[in-house]
Amino acid sequence: MQSILVKNLKSISDSGNIAIKPITIFVGANSSGKSSLLRIFPLLKQTFENRLREPLLWNGGYVDFGSFKDVLADNTNADSMTLGFTFKSIRMPRPFHGNKHDFKIEIGLSKAQVGGLSYVSSINLTIDDDDKITISIGQNHQIVSLNVNKTDIFVNQRDLISTESGRLLPFIIAKNEVEKRPGFLVRPYWRYPSMGYLFEKRLISLINSKFSKKSGFESKQDTINSINYVPRSEFREHLAQRQVAGTTFRRSILSTACTSDDNLNEVRDVWLSGTLNFLFLLFNEILCANAKNIEYVTPLRIIADRFYRLQGLAVDTIDPLGRNLAVFIDNLSKEKHDRFTNWTMEHLGFSVRANQDMRHITLEITEDSSGIYHNLIDAGFGYSQILPIAIQLWHSSERQKVNYRINARNQWPENAQLKIVAMEQPELHLHPTLQAKLAEAFVSSIERAKANNIELRLVIETHSETIINRIGYQIRNRAIDSNDVNIVLFEKKPSSAVTSVREVRYDDKGYLVDWPYGFFLPKED
Known part of the structure; x- marks a missing residue:
């Protein structure tokens, strides 16, 4: 999947073909349609996980668009919508x-x-x-x-x-x-x-x-x-x-x-x-294969608990809210757990482990190499919000034993495994320093995925100026190529209910091209 297009979705009359690059960032004011467009990805996932009476499952386990009428709510003159792929x-x-x-x-x-x-x-x-x-x-x-x-x-x-x-x-x-x-x-x-x-x-x-x-x-x-x-x-x-x-x-x-x-x-x-x-x-088979490899992280992740019930589940995916984090970490082999903790310590400055007794699991975190761990609930709310994202980034770039779905002619997919991670507002409750580290972790996960023959695409909706700037810094330092990053700008005029969508880009030195002046500043009277 190289690009996506929507017409008459909420306030978006025509998004044009939006390139889905290794890092694609949606930015814009509140209620400008960013989340609506990003949620097309979990919409596809919940659609292809079920057999339906209509083409798309608007209200499902990941996202709730309401009814088809609600999808067209902001385009009162429209009686249809369009979904496109390249x-x-x-x-x-x-x-x-x-x-x-x-x-x-x-x-x-x-x-x-x-x-x-x-x-x-x-x-x-x-x-x-x-x-x-x-x-x-x-x-x-x-x-x-x-x-x-x-x-x-x-x-x-x-x-x-x-x-x-x-x-x-x-x-x-x-x-x-x-x-x-x-x-x-x-x-x-x-x-x-x-x-x-x-x-x-x-x-x-x-x-x-x-x-x-x-x-x-x-x-x-x-x-x-x-x-x-x-x-x-x-x-x-x-x-x-x-x-x-x-x-x-x-x-x-x-x-x-x-x-x-x-x-x-x-x-x-x-x-x-x-x-x-x-x-x-x-x-249908190609879309199904793509949809099954879509992961979604919600804007508000679940609050950490002091104890988690021990369950005999084999967990290999992360819930969008992070509800199964403890079980997922507890399921990791020692080798994988070591790789995960080393990766988070290197790129985010902390590591997490799961301890269990006969009945419960506790998640513990350390911010240095002293070996002193604290219960996650005592370490600050921000860590509970970044942990689902960190696990998703690491797991999506980790080499997996691939069980491809092959059609009757065994002709596809190609050698690289496509994975799409869609996440909303990953910066919530994070200090700007940790937001900058998270931006670096985005880049690191892309490069790590390439080394493991995984075609990883991150689709990120954010209000963080720090993340935008840090991605540019990574481009300047040659950690990622400017052609591997797409910035999608959502602009909605106060007098209009329609959002315009356009792509802007970084140059080779990490500077934004065609970026609107004062985008992150309040409007002056």
Whole structure:
């Protein structure tokens, strides 16, 4: 996941494509939409952890957006919202020939007339900046329009409807399962569920009208079945080289006098539309894999207790509120615990250990190497607030035994494991000195993750001038490259309910470029 986009989310009418870099920081005034955008990440996580009746789980275990109507509350003229993602260099199986491709997808959501739930009302998909697919879906789930580039796929879309897939993206199916009729092959990549009959029928009709009617029916079927995705400029040669194509068929394709580029493009567009369910299945799987590797830290973490009940749980994730910190630390092996305490002492100036008796666990902290530990509850409220963040940073950059979810073709994910940690206001209750150390810990966790072949992305919502400045200091000292940091500025004019979102950046010396003057200062009369 390279970038994210939202439209008509609370006060944000259009965020534009926001690059998700190793460190992405959201800054802005209160009630400017920062948290709403950041909470898209835990929203995805809670969505893909459940099977749903609507595309997104607005009210779940991590975040509560209310209902779909509440999502649009600040955009009174809007009746839909859009959620978009950009993926780079995704290796795809056949019929995309095992090559890497770039994808941009925007999913429109609207309120259903009955029940108040949302449904997918539009899908815009771009492949390699070369192919654009647009789908419009009506209230009754009927496909209103389906266009691939300049080709209107069906004159009458009443033959197609969308159906719930149990994930974010729906499937498109033919009414009455017409693809089961005998005499037509069901493409392997059209079976989720299949709508192959209609597309194959359209392709055979195109071939008969645009190329040659002399070729046999089975030859044309086999040719369609052997097509792979190639750039538009290479499609004529690719089609002609299909080994199953007959001599007459191949000759008509190669002849520009017999077959214009427009005719070939139309064939290619109709063929591409037949892969939509295959693409939607893979995007759902990719989004699911990304969502499962999202971790979330809430703005207010749980207050430390003097004792925690001893439980026989094997814990390998941290609760967003930090409620299971004691059990998590107690579960660490000695080797991992030593690595954790050494990391926190080096970068944050403290270390934590878990002591247990027969019934309870206590968390103890030390700020030096004297070996004198104190109960966490006696060490100050700030430590209880930074500890969940420290554990999350260390754990997310720690080498793990990876259990990848692989699709049926074992083609992805790539070698690096993607992890996204979204956190709100990590600076709460921290002295500026500790805020600066926390900023350095952000950078350290990114570099540590790279060494462990983990693609770690930190998405941080903050009001801390200290964190912003310290990240710049780290850039100046070459601890992190300026291209690995993105600052996203949320600006809301007093007279307007709409927030504008724009990206600013650091230069190579750590100075902010295009930063608004007096951003952290009160407005003067």
